[in-house]
Amino acid sequence: MAAAGGVRWRGRGCFGLGLALVALAAAAQAPLPPQATPADAFVGPPPLIPAGDPASSEFVGPVLVAPFTILDTQVLPGKRARLEWNAGMSFSGSEVISPVVVAHGVRPGPVLCLTAGIHGDELNSVEIVRRIVNGVEPADLGGTLIAVPVVNLFGFSRNSRYLPDRRDLNRYFPGTRHGSIASRIAYNFFIEVVQRCDALVDLHTGSFDRRNLPQVRADLSRPEVREFTRGFGATTVLHSAGSRGMLRNAAIQAGIPAVTFEVGGPGELEAEEIVHGEQAISTLMHKLGMTRHLPAWDEPQPIFYDSSWVRSDAGGLLLGRVRLGESVEPGQVLGIVIDPINNIERDLVSPVRGRVIGMARNQVVLPGFAVFHLGEETSEQQVVSDAQRGSRGVTDEDGGRDPVDPESLPLDDELDQD
Numbered sequence: 464m465a466a467a468g469g470v471r472w473r474g475r476g477c478f479g480l481g482l483a484l485v486a487l488a489a490a491a492q493a494p495l496p497p498q499a500t501p502a503d504a505f506v507g508p509p510p511l512i513p514a515g516d517p518a519s520s521e522f523v524g525p526v527l528v529a530p531f532t533i534l535d536t537q538v539l540p541g542k543r544a545r546l547e548w549n550a551g552m553s554f555s556g557s558e559v560i561s562p563v564v565v566a567h568g569v570r571p572g573p574v575l576c577l578t579a580g581i582h583g584d585e586l587n588s589v590e591i592v593r594r595i596v597n598g599v600e601p602a603d604l605g606g607t608l609i610a611v612p613v614v615n616l617f618g619f620s621r622n623s624r625y626l627p628d629r630r631d632l633n634r635y636f637p638g639t640r641h642g643s644i645a646s647r648i649a650y651n652f653f654i655e656v657v658q659r660c661d662a663l664v665d666l667h668t669g670s671f672d673r674r675n676l677p678q679v680r681a682d683l684s685r686p687e688v689r690e691f692t693r694g695f696g697a698t699t700v701l702h703s704a705g706s707r708g709m710l711r712n713a714a715i716q717a718g719i720p721a722v723t724f725e726v727g728g729p730g731e732l733e734a735e736e737i738v739h740g741e742q743a744i745s746t747l748m749h750k751l752g753m754t755r756h757l758p759a760w761d762e763p764q765p766i767f768y769d770s771s772w773v774r775s776d777a778g779g780l781l782l783g784r785v786r787l788g789e790s791v792e793p794g795q796v797l798g799i800v801i802d803p804i805n806n807i808e809r810d811l812v813s814p815v816r817g818r819v820i821g822m823a824r825n826q827v828v829l830p831g832f833a834v835f836h837l838g839e840e841t842s843e844q845q846v847v848s849d850a851q852r853g854s855r856g857v858t859d860e861d862g863g864r865d866p867v868d869p870e871s872l873p874l875d876d877e878l879d880q881d
C-alpha cells in the first residue's frame with residue numbers, strides 16, 4: 464500500500480516511532496481512508512512542516528519538508544548527498560574520511576540510520592547498506608535515510624575487525640572526547656551522526672570465522688525496541704541485552720531505538736545473505752512509511768527464538784555436518800571434532816529440536832569453543848517475558864572479547880558478538 468502521507472514525526476521520538484510502526488502495521492491490514500489517521504501518531508516538530516496539517520480534514524496541499532542539516536551540510540528534499548565524516552585520529556598524518564550518504568525525502572517521516580563496517584572485516588553489512596542507499600529514490604521517499612557503509616575505515620582498509628591498536632570500536636560508544644582513540648572516534652561519530660537519527664540499524668556479521676543466519680538482535684525488554692524488531696519481515700529475532708559500549712546500547716540510552724542486524728560471516732561477500740539483508744531493510748523502510756514498495760516474502764512475520772550454543776569439549780579439527788539454517792533434532796550429530804594426533808573423532812550432538820542460526824566454519828578449535836548456535840522457535844510473548852525477567856538473551860562464544868583492552872572485557876556471561 465502507499466505509505467501514509469500524513470505521518471509526522473516527533474523528531475527524537477522513539478515513542479512516535481513505535482506508534483507509527485503499530486499504526487502502519489494496522490493500516491497494512493485494514494487501509495484507512497487517506498485523512499482518517501490516528502491523531503496521536505502524528506505529532507511532529509513544527510520546523511519540519513511549516514504550514515498545513517496533513518492530519519486535518521481541511522488539509523489539501525502538498526506537505527513541505529525542510530532541508531536536512533548534518534555534518535555542516537544542508538541536503539534538500541528529494542536529493543541524495545554523499546557527505547564526509549572525518550574520523551580524525553590519523554595514525555599516519557593523513558585524514559581518514561568515511562562516506563555518509565544522506566537521502567532526504569519529500570514527505571515527512573523518520574530519520575533512519577544504517578551503519579555498517581564498525582568491524583572492518585564484516586563485508587556483507589557494508590554491501591547491504593551500499594545497495595539500500597543507492598536503491599532509494601529521494602524524490603519518492605518519506606523521511607530521511609542516513610547510511611554509513613564503513614564506520615571503521617581503519618579496520619576496513621586492513622580487512623580487520625579492529626582499530627589499528629586492536630581495540631573493538633563497538634565497545635566504546637558513546638565515547639568520550641578525551642578518552643582512548645577508540646573512545647574519541649566513537650564520541651565523534653555519535654555526536655556528528657548518531658544523534659541525528661530517530662532509529663538505527665547497526666549491521667554486522669558473525670565474528671572469528673563464525674557465520675550467522677540473518678538475524679535481528681535487540682533488547683526486547685524495551686517496548687520501543689520491540690516495536691522496531693517487527694519491521695524486518697521474515698527474519699529471526701533474538702533477545703540480546705547487549706554489552707556496555709555497543710553502538711545500539713548507547714543509541715538506546717540516548718532515546719534512539721536501535722538493533723543489530725547480523726548477516727553471514729566476516730571476510731567475504733555472501734550473495735544470498737546480502738539479498739536477505741536488503742529485503743529485510745527494505746521491508747523495515749516500508750513499514751516505517753518511508754517507501755511505497757514492499758518486498759515479497761514467503762512468510763512475512765518475524766520468527767522469535769530462544770537460543771543456546773553447543774561447544775566443543777575437545778580441541779581438534781572441526782568438520783561440520785549441518786548447514787546454516789538447517790532444522791535439527793535432539794541427538795543429531797551436528798559435526799565432529801577430529802584429533803589427528805591420537806586418531807580420535809568426537810561427535811558434537813544437538814541437545815534440542817531447533818534450527819542452526821549460527822555456526823563456526825571448519826577450522827581448528829580449542830576446548831570450549833562455541834561451534835553451533837541453535838535456536839528453538841518460541842513465541843514473541845515468551846521471549847519478551849524472559850527478557851523482562853532479566854535474561855541477557857544471546858550470550859555468545861568468545862566473539863565480543865577484545866583481546867588486549869581490559870577496559871572492554873565483558874564478564875564471561877556477558878559475551879556477545881555484535
Ligand SMILES: [Zn+2]
Pocket residue numbers: 581582585666667668669670880881
Ligand atoms: Zn560486528
